[in-house]
Amino acid sequence: MQQNRNVERRTVLKAAGASLAVAGLGATVTACGGDSGAGDGTVTIRYAWWGAEDRAERIKKSIALFEKKYPKIKVKTDFQPYLDFWKKFNTQASGGNPPDVFQNAIGFLRKYDAKNVLLDLGPQVEAGNLSLDGFRAGLEKFGEVDGKLLGIPVGSNSMALVIDKPVYTKSGVKPEQGWTWDDFDAAMKKIRDKAGRAGDSGMYGVMYLYDLYLRQNGKAFFTEDGLGFTEADLKAWWSKAEKGIEEGLYADPKKVAQIKPKSAVAAELAAGEFTWDNFTVRYTSEGKSEYGLAPIPTTDGKKTGQYLGSLMLSASKRTQHPKEVAQFINFMVHEPEVAKIMGYDRGVPATQAQYDAFQPTDPVNKAIAEYEESLVAAGVLEPITPHPNGADICEAAFLRIGEELGLGTRTVDDAVKQFFTESKTALGT
Amino acid sequence: MGTTVTHAPATEGLSKDERSEPRHGPAEAPSPAALKRRGRRENLAGYLFMSPWIAGFLLLTAGPMIASLYFAFTDYNLFDAPKWIGLDNFSEMFADPRWRHSVRVTLWYVVVGTPLKLLLALGVALLLAQKRRGQAFYRAAFYAPSLIGASVSIAIVWKAIFSDDAIVDRTQKIFGIDVGGWTGDPEMIIYSLVALTVWQFGAPMVIFLAGLKQVPRELYEAAEVDGAGKWRRFWNITLPMISPVLFFNVLLETIHSFQIFSSAYIVGGGAGGNACGPADGSMVYTCYLYVQGFENSRMGLASAMAWLLLVAVALVTAVLFWSQKRWVHYEEGA
Numbered sequence: 023m024q025q026n027r028n029v030e031r032r033t034v035l036k037a038a039g040a041s042l043a044v045a046g047l048g049a050t051v052t053a054c055g056g057d058s059g060a061g062d063g064t065v066t067i068r069y070a071w072w073g074a075e076d077r078a079e080r081i082k083k084s085i086a087l088f089e090k091k092y093p094k095i096k097v098k099t100d101f102q103p104y105l106d107f108w109k110k111f112n113t114q115a116s117g118g119n120p121p122d123v124f125q126n127a128i129g130f131l132r133k134y135d136a137k138n139v140l141l142d143l144g145p146q147v148e149a150g151n152l153s154l155d156g157f158r159a160g161l162e163k164f165g166e167v168d169g170k171l172l173g174i175p176v177g178s179n180s181m182a183l184v185i186d187k188p189v190y191t192k193s194g195v196k197p198e199q200g201w202t203w204d205d206f207d208a209a210m211k212k213i214r215d216k217a218g219r220a221g222d223s224g225m226y227g228v229m230y231l232y233d234l235y236l237r238q239n240g241k242a243f244f245t246e247d248g249l250g251f252t253e254a255d256l257k258a259w260w261s262k263a264e265k266g267i268e269e270g271l272y273a274d275p276k277k278v279a280q281i282k283p284k285s286a287v288a289a290e291l292a293a294g295e296f297t298w299d300n301f302t303v304r305y306t307s308e309g310k311s312e313y314g315l316a317p318i319p320t321t322d323g324k325k326t327g328q329y330l331g332s333l334m335l336s337a338s339k340r341t342q343h344p345k346e347v348a349q350f351i352n353f354m355v356h357e358p359e360v361a362k363i364m365g366y367d368r369g370v371p372a373t374q375a376q377y378d379a380f381q382p383t384d385p386v387n388k389a390i391a392e393y394e395e396s397l398v399a400a401g402v403l404e405p406i407t408p409h410p411n412g413a414d415i416c417e418a419a420f421l422r423i424g425e426e427l428g429l430g431t432r433t434v435d436d437a438v439k440q441f442f443t444e445s446k447t448a449l450g451t
Numbered sequence: 452m453g454t455t456v457t458h459a460p461a462t463e464g465l466s467k468d469e470r471s472e473p474r475h476g477p478a479e480a481p482s483p484a485a486l487k488r489r490g491r492r493e494n495l496a497g498y499l500f501m502s503p504w505i506a507g508f509l510l511l512t513a514g515p516m517i518a519s520l521y522f523a524f525t526d527y528n529l530f531d532a533p534k535w536i537g538l539d540n541f542s543e544m545f546a547d548p549r550w551r552h553s554v555r556v557t558l559w560y561v562v563v564g565t566p567l568k569l570l571l572a573l574g575v576a577l578l579l580a581q582k583r584r585g586q587a588f589y590r591a592a593f594y595a596p597s598l599i600g601a602s603v604s605i606a607i608v609w610k611a612i613f614s615d616d617a618i619v620d621r622t623q624k625i626f627g628i629d630v631g632g633w634t635g636d637p638e639m640i641i642y643s644l645v646a647l648t649v650w651q652f653g654a655p656m657v658i659f660l661a662g663l664k665q666v667p668r669e670l671y672e673a674a675e676v677d678g679a680g681k682w683r684r685f686w687n688i689t690l691p692m693i694s695p696v697l698f699f700n701v702l703l704e705t706i707h708s709f710q711i712f713s714s715a716y717i718v719g720g721g722a723g724g725n726a727c728g729p730a731d732g733s734m735v736y737t738c739y740l741y742v743q744g745f746e747n748s749r750m751g752l753a754s755a756m757a758w759l760l761l762v763a764v765a766l767v768t769a770v771l772f773w774s775q776k777r778w779v780h781y782e783e784g785a
Contacts, residue, residue: 105726109745116529116748137530279729280615280635282720415747426730429637440548448747 071125072107126336141337146348173334177369182299183316189293197316206319210271220273223286226263227424231296237327242407275428329406415448527751540755553739561708572652576659597653606717613643637732662696712737
């Protein structure tokens with residue numbers, strides 16, 4: 023009996039050991055093979071994006087739908103806030119382990135193309151895994167750089183003036199398509215005098231707005247390989263900013279810095295802010311007031327310089343599964359059900375099928391849809407100017423130095439000089 | 452099967468003549484060959500036990516340091532192969548006003564924060580060295596901030612305390628000072644960091660306490676008999692007697708201050724926005740190093756900055772060691 027029990031125990035131990043070894047082996051295979059997956063043809067792809075919890079919920083639901091339709095493809099997600107996302111991405115990509123597919127934006131296309139990180143999705147389109155049909159307003163061209171298809175737009179958005187509606191009404195300001203910068207300046211004074219609030223939160227640091235202003239005057243922020251404006255241009259822009267802060271037309275930069283990451287509009291420090299139209303959703307959840315969209319002021323009463331911006335999905339050049347990645351991107355941009363889940367979270371859907379599938383019912387999303395339609399109707403949309411390699415660093419510098427100017431730690435001359443010095447380093451010009 | 456031997460006898464593996472001897476204590480000298488063999492065996496065991504540490508040191512410390520020293524002389528953006536550029540990184544650094552600003556901020560932080568922290572630590576240690584009720588409680592209470600102080604969560608709490616319309620701001624307003632919170636003010640944010648480090652005075656305090664316990668009572672008694680007052684006793688007995696401990700604390704805290712990163716990074720922005728405070732107000736050296744390395748992808752430049760910091764800290768340490776001859780008193784024969 024005694025012996026028997028021992029034998030039994032040994033067998034059990036052996037079996038346990040064996041299964042442990044197998045499990046260990048299995049773990050090793052999964053770990054090393056990573057995406058290669060098991061022998062049954064199941065493939066795992068990694069999908070990274072920036073955003074917050076709300077977006078995470080929506081993306082999770084969309085992926086569940088995708089995995090149901092493609093049972094052989096598993097999607098693992100990873101997300102961070104915007105700045106942290108790029109730090110992590112940089113580290114992963116340089117270590118040769120970038121996510122297979124990831125959210126991307128125009129400012130990074132040339133940068134990562136130059137670093138050999140982005141997969142040309144062109145061949146996948148030819149192979150039929152990814153369709154470029156049905157994109158709105160020529161958006162399918164958006165991620166094309168030097169003949170390579172480096173990103174597929176998921177949604178479009180446009181710069182707008184997001185306003186605190188009751189404050190504007192109280193001040194008697196009614197912005198209309200085609201209003202000029204003089205009208206805008208007069209409106210700022212009215213809001214300050216009648217509502218006792220600064221009219222704007224600090225437009226002098228918003229690179230995308232300055233770009234529109236330059237385009238209204240026949241220039242642009244970027245050319246293909248450098249800056250498209252002079253030191254004198256920037257000096258004029260920032261001088262006006264300095265004056266606006268002194269006169270209380272723009273919000274006190276110290277206060278704006280304090281309440282970050284909350285927006286100045288939602289914190290009732292300013293009556294409006296130039297930003298992407300889909301941010302209205304965020305302000306509505308942050309603030310107590312009612313928020314709406316106003317058009318971009320113009321120089322000549324017609325041209326706003328506007329273009330559609332977009333979030334994109336890009337793939338890594340090192341991915342082991344270009345086909346599955348292409349299928350995933352295709353699903354995310356074309357599947358009508360995904361649009362119903364995502365709403366306008368990543369901008370207005372890029373494809374007509376998704377655009378039709380999601381009909382907003384709440385006032386905020388409705389306002390965004392109306393705003394974008396009004397842009398199309400007014401015919402102000404133009405093609406976007408390219409962003410050179412290093413554009414992301416220029417943007418960060420523009421934002422930071424603009425803030426320093428506002429906080430009074432730099433004079434205008436000093437700020438302009440510093441921006442041009444840093445940009446030249448970043449752009450290698 | 453019932454007699455399974457689980458442990459080998461302790462004597463197994465020893466030579467015959469050793470086996471008859473007790474393992475410790477006096478013994479006849481074993482033959483040289485046996486000694487050699489045992490020595491080698493013990494060395495081997497020693498190295499075996501040390502091997503995780505040695506491997507860790509080579510892989511995680513020495514290797515990266517050598518790599519970083521090489522990168523310091525290259526242009527390296529993480530993606531393309533490093534390009535040798537000699538001393539260009541260093542000359543770029545010196546020409547960069549942002550870099551010079553970060554050096555100024557760091558020096559200011561070290562020069563103001565460290566003495567304040569040590570003063571408070573010494574002061575509280577003097578109070579706690581006396582016998583009183585609840586002594587253990589007070590010691591624990593004052594030491595607690597140092598235990599949790601290095602954590603990210605405290606930095607987040609700190610940011611909440613010193614931001615606009617938070618407790619510090621509101622208290623100021625009661626006294627009629629309406630300047631807003633400290634974290635959004637490029638001039639004030641560095642003070643909130645100094646406050647954070649001063650608050651964490653517990654570690655040097657404990658060391659001071661240990662030092663104070665070592666001062667012989669007779670010295671005080673003798674001085675008292677001679678009519679020396681409280682201050683006199685402090686200046687002429689306590690301070691010289693604890694000067695080695697003071698030296699140790701000055702050294703350690705100075706080095707720590709130079710390396711400040713996580714608190715500055717989080718209070719100054721961290722996730723979202725400028726990582727180094729409004730208008731670079733809290734941009735300490737390591738913060739700028741991080742920005743160059745991870746935000747601007749300039750690892751070569753960041754490595755050069757790191758090595759320069761190492762050299763600077765080494766120099767400051769050397770100066771402190773040199774100065775100790777003048778003010779640190781070691782007891783004869785101790």
